Amino acid sequence: MQGQISMPPPEGGHNSAKAVRNFPFPFISDNYMYSANVEPSGVPVDNGAGGSWGEGIIDVNEHYFEEIAERERILSEDPDRFVALPHMMEAQWDALEFIMETLVKDYPEHFSLHREGDDWRWENRLLGIEEEFTFGDASTLPYEPLEYIGRQVQEDLPLLDQRAGQLFVDAGLLTFPADWSMAFDAGMSFQEIHGPVPRANQMGVFTRAEKFLMNVKVDAPYRRTNWTLTVGPRMDTSTEKYHEWGPDRSKVTFDNVGEVVHLRVEVQNFVRLPRSNGVMFVIHTYLLSMNDLVTVPNWARRTHRVLRDLPDDLVDYKGFSRYRDTVVQWLAAYDDGEEVA
């Protein structure tokens, strides 16, 4: 994960060959159903395509500059993508500390941090940032702590407060959410936010998930993946921008599936914040075009089967009812029925 940041190819697809090879392919069987698919963070996963993902918690990859610029643009247009209730200030500092320390540990060639008590000096050489500030004093930074550091990473960052035996999404910076809105959800409980998810609630998934999250320990983060399909490549599929991306879903045809339909995967890490006892979600969104996906035969087979057999209510919730059949037809040509190990 170290070395020079290469860029994706200027034409012909979203990802370089290397990024395709290391894509976090989410399907571990031919059938997808909700499960508590959590595992300890930081352990690389062999994705079956000769590559791996998941070695770190913050990923600085070939999309860094374009996604940082995109985030900047979105925030200037819509400042509400960053929300923090007043009691979350300590959690914000926790988040800043965790992200800075993680970047320095995993990418020492790009980032450095000097700490003398509360006097901190931060350097982000990729963006040419040098900042001296007082840890704990938000007036010494140009933005609130979470927004400040959030503008320097590609991940979406909801912060959850843990109280009264529940989790509440009381702060966050999100520019690349999969059809939800930080401003709308701010202050809601974990259970409220997940109310609309079909099947999972009846299965008790979120009750168990919340219990699990409330027991995540300092220095022992966990992760899971989530997925949907996106017409694009498009990172910002927030509810706020539905009027922009919603209509794209009717433009998928058999001829353009490979180019415009993307498997959208979120790698979500869950981190216990030590000072505030909050929980930070570190969500990195990856997009893979169907053209790139079918370069790995087992991914093509498995994706075809998962999409074909996914129950209608889940397809609806994930938001691709309109073009599911088209994608399945297109992928069928890449599925010879052979078993995928």
Add this chain to the structure above:
Amino acid sequence: MSHELIKARVASIQPVNETTKMFTLAPERDVAFPPAFSPGSHIIVHVHDGERTYRNPYSLINTPSLTNFYEIAVRKEEDSRGGSIMLHEGVSEGDILELEPPQNFFSLDRTGRRHVLVADEIGISSILSHARHLLLYKQPFELHYVFSSETRAPFQQKLREEYGDLVSFYPEGEHTFLNEGVLQNILDSQPLGAHLYVCSPEPEFSESAIEIARGSGWSESHLHWEIFKSTGQESEPFTAALARSEKEIEVAAEFSLLEELENAGVDMSYMCRSGVCGECEAKVLEGEPNHRDSYLTEAEKEASEKIMTCVSRSRSEKLVLDL
């Protein structure tokens, strides 16, 4: 969940009173501890005694934002139980201890408008980090310290110096405090939005205090309590039969079910070791558990189908577990 152990050097041991010592734990070498901890956190200290390993939870009592050391207060238990005796008699300055990173099941509610802290005797050690945090961040709070004898009330002098008018002492003990309207008066004078935190070595103290608050109309979300696990609670031995592995384990009076399971080589998942997190749950097939946890609901406790092995015991001579 995995438990990465931290190695810590015992930087100093200071007597607090006749029964309690304060241990200051510093990084073994020039390595930082986990970055920080939140008020109300505890660590689990692993103490080896021959074949056995005690894993005892101790509250962190120093100011949470000062992160380069940990302080714990250890009261020597009167009975023969190992962990605290080993720390008192078998550990010297310079020794290395193994501990698990801080965890918190007695957290401060940061939406609170005012915080009312009530400590009974050694329960003060779970309350101290709250008080220190609130003082540092200039949040409105008050501290009430109840005890029945001087030897059971460490840190009195220190509290007087640090907190002045914010701390009140109740040397006449719990009966007056709980039953003669003292706590009631404290609660009645609080503004809306106040939160109550109670910590005592006696579950009955916390239960009564919380019950009084409920009776005054305090909402459940504003009530917080931790049972400071007194390892010296009177306990009866019992037998745990493990149905799947076809083993029988004798649980001695001075050990917990979880400790005996671990000692017998059963791979148990655990976290808080204080009956709050639910991680060490076992399924009960036969027998009547004596529930001492604060994790299971009353209905679950009555159903007797689950047991928190870290604190709960058995009313029947034998408990058959699905292990």
